[in-house]
Amino acid sequence: MTTPVNDPSPPPAMALDLNGVTIEVNAVADTPLLWVLREQAGLAGTRFGCGMALCGACTVHVNGEPVRSCVTPVSTVVGKRVVTIEGLAGPMADALRTAWVSNDVPQCGYCQSGQIMSAAALLATTPKPTDADIDRAMDGNVCRCGTYPRIRAAIKAAATLLETGSA
Known part of the structure; x- marks a missing residue:
């Protein structure tokens, strides 16, 4: 050998x-x-x-x-x-960050970069996501603190900010 x-x-x-x-x-x-x-x-x-x-x-x-x-x-x-x-920048990043903060999404914060990256990919292809769209796109992004309702609200808020040009 x-x-x-x-x-x-x-x-x-x-x-x-x-x-x-x-x-x-x-x-x-x-x-x-x-x-x-x-x-x-x-x-x-x-x-x-x-x-x-x-x-x-x-x-x-x-x-x-x-x-x-x-x-x-x-x-x-x-x-x-x-x-x-x-490296996430521009109106999409601005809208997500604003919505994340205004909806008090982060608790421990550990999962948040992954959550935001998945949300950005969703909004890039689906500007007005439904709850089902959000569930599909965010499936597999685990939040141990359980902030899923706030994540969903923040994604919808970011979509509105992008639609109105407020981001």
């Missing part, structure tokens, strides 16, 4: 489009995007929750779609636009 030899060479560099800026990271291809964001890019807003894509705390956008970064290999996002909570 042969003993595997550890390869001492560093992992290859990969260029990521992160929040509109190209950065270079060194990671093994199957390293979860979450760890690259937190450890190499220094962006701590994306949270580790379950590590199995069940809680939504690690939600980011890849080419505008919400994805769970804890199970997304970094190599799969090369050549795609990655946006984290730190």
